[in-house]
Amino acid sequence: MSTAPVGSVVWSDLTVKNAEDVKDFYAQVIGWQANPINMGDYEDFSMQLPSNNQDVVGICHAKGSNAGLPAQWLLYFKVANLEDSIAQTQARGGQLLSKVKSYGSTSRYIIIQDPAGAVCALFEENT
Known part of the structure; x- marks a missing residue:
């Protein structure tokens, strides 16, 4: 990635x-x-x-940290700064559907919902 x-x-x-x-x-x-x-x-x-x-x-x-997620293909979009993207999500009427989660030792992601109801994940990779 x-x-x-x-x-x-x-x-x-x-x-x-x-x-x-x-x-x-x-x-x-x-x-x-x-x-x-x-x-x-x-x-x-x-x-x-x-x-x-x-x-x-x-x-x-749909167990553990995935419990409650809708049965749909979830896309993970790479962002430059996860905190900035989270702030923009909330400021623009989106919702946070999960906590920030680690992926490996250098990456993090969060699942969000946009104002129209679509769900995706924001993925930050730190190298």
Whole structure:
């Protein structure tokens, strides 16, 4: 993700009640391969290209920190400064749907809802 410019879609994932069944659906429909990600007492999945095992999307259970998320593809947009983007979200009538969460040791994200009701994630990568 580090080479993506600010404003780019850097990831997308789908959160559903039964990620096991849904990952099989997309594996058959699109041709992705499922790579299990241990979440403690269950597994989420990164879906990979069969040609090179590159992760392209995630399919997650609506559990833990994903509980309550709508069943839709969630886009992660890269931002320059997460705090500034959060302030702009609130100032312009958006809502924060999650706390700021860490991704790895250098990145953070938050899930927001825009004034029209659309949901996305803002992703800041610090290198």
